[in-house]
Amino acid sequence: MARKYSKKASADVKRAMKKRKAGTLKSGRSGKTAKSRKQAIAIGLSEARAKGRKVPKKASRKRTVAKARKAA
Template sequence: MARKAKKRRYSRSSGSDVASEVRRYKKGTAKSGRGGRVKSRKQAIAIGLSKARKKGKKVPKKASKRKSAKKTSKSKRSSKKSSKRKSSKR
């Protein structure tokens, strides 16, 4: 069976924005919003994507922070306590 062509999530030009930001990070000149130095590669990629979004390029929306609305109940563990019984009769 022939595979279906996947739709591009990111535009090629947004990729170039990210690439330029990663280059700046490697060079040591990349700065974050308040002027602090970018310390990680992931941070540099995020800044590149953010700049691409501001320019209006095709980039998926930010992953929204999910509130802990669905609180998972703690699963009841059937832990058997191994209590040592002292024999009263010796």
């Protein structure tokens, strides 16, 4: 089975996780310190996308809501 993310994208996420642990990971326009694990992963993937790495597109709101309804 093919990888979902490229190795370089994984490295970007790893770097973001290390920054979060050190307390220096900044998020978004506000520049506030990101503290949650999920937030660090999201920031890492977002940076990887910006660099043009192989990362799947963000799940759209519609698709997530539809999946939740289907499961229920």
